[in-house]
Amino acid sequence: MTRSLAIAVLMAGAALASVYPGSAAHAATATAEAPAAPKGDPARGQTLAGGTCAGCHGADGNSAIPANPTLAGQHAGYIAKQLANFKSGERKNAIMQGMSAALSPQDMLDLGAFYARQAVKPRPADDKELALAGQKLYRAGNAGNGLPSCAGCHSPNGAGIPAQYPRLAGQHAEYTVAQLRAFRAGERGNDMNKVMRTIASRLSDREMDALAQYLSGLTGGR
Ligand code: HEC
Numbered sequence: 001m002t003r004s005l006a007i008a009v010l011m012a013g014a015a016l017a018s019v020y021p022g023s024a025a026h027a028a029t030a031t032a033e034a035p036a037a038p039k040g041d042p043a044r045g046q047t048l049a050g051g052t053c054a055g056c057h058g059a060d061g062n063s064a065i066p067a068n069p070t071l072a073g074q075h076a077g078y079i080a081k082q083l084a085n086f087k088s089g090e091r092k093n094a095i096m097q098g099m100s101a102a103l104s105p106q107d108m109l110d111l112g113a114f115y116a117r118q119a120v121k122p123r124p125a126d127d128k129e130l131a132l133a134g135q136k137l138y139r140a141g142n143a144g145n146g147l148p149s150c151a152g153c154h155s156p157n158g159a160g161i162p163a164q165y166p167r168l169a170g171q172h173a174e175y176t177v178a179q180l181r182a183f184r185a186g187e188r189g190n191d192m193n194k195v196m197r198t199i200a201s202r203l204s205d206r207e208m209d210a211l212a213q214y215l216s217g218l219t220g221g222r
């Protein structure tokens with residue numbers, strides 16, 4: 001990891017700790033006096049998701065359309081953050097801005113709690129050779145250009161680390177590539193301290209394809 005990226009990561013941790021009072025970075029000092037993290041109600045989330053969201057993301061959060069992300073098994077706090085970012089326009093997407101416009105912070109937590117409890121259905125990679133190259137890059141990064149290992153933040157099996165590091169395992173390859181390209185182009189800018197924008201700027205198109213092929217076949221341990 002380069003020095004500047006390491007500093008960005010440390011800063012991201014400190015900033016996130018103040019946003020999520022229960023997060024690991026803060027836990028050592030704040031556990032005793034921190035208020036309980038707000039909780040979502042998965043049953044209410046299921047009712048909210050059943051109408052509009054299910055049409056694009058699947059009734060159980062496993063989307064059938066590669067451009068629409070699978071939400072099953074994703075961390076509740078990450079889902080709530082993305083919905084808040086779509087609503088505020090910090091993450092730009094016309095469809096999702098409309099979909100999140102009427103959601104309250106409690107709705108977002110409830111939806112997150114529902115999707116987090118659904119089991120993801122992984123999709124074996126179409127291109128095994130490319131997936132193997134992706135596995136190597138995911139685990140080791142690239143010392144040549146200072147690309148850190150993805151596993152360090154998204155965990156070795158792709159399950160992520162709640163709540164700020166999303167699960168990537170079992171995601172549609174097409175969606176993963178689209179997000180990496182959007183970070184690289186600066187079109188997606190809701191990552192704290194440009195962590196993912198910096199990382200994606202060090203990836204070629206072929207490396208993005210390889211990573212996405214590998215990730216689509218992972219179960220994330222369940
Ligand atoms: C018309 C299709 C459509 C509908 C309906 C829809 N979504 Fe989405 N959703 C998308 C697309 C497309 C994206 C990817 C946006 C992008 O590229 O940034 C997305 C992204 C998301 C993400 C970000 C996932 C991630 O991994 O970062 C969340 C969370 C989400 N949607 C939740 C919902 C919820 C909750 C509802 C119902 C209130 C909903 N969506 C309704 C199409 C839809």
Ligand code: HEC
Pocket residue numbers: 009069081138147148149150151152153154164165166167168176179180190191192195196199211
């Ligand atoms: C220093 C920590 C860190 C490292 C290393 C890292 N990521 Fe991330 N990644 C994040 C964070 C934080 C987010 C969530 C940004 C946000 O809040 O929207 C994220 C988001 C993503 C997303 C968007 C997921 C979604 O559902 O929309 C993808 C795809 C992704 N990372 C892929 C990778 C890949 C591939 C690598 C390795 C080349 C990598 N990341 C390395 C921290 C990291």
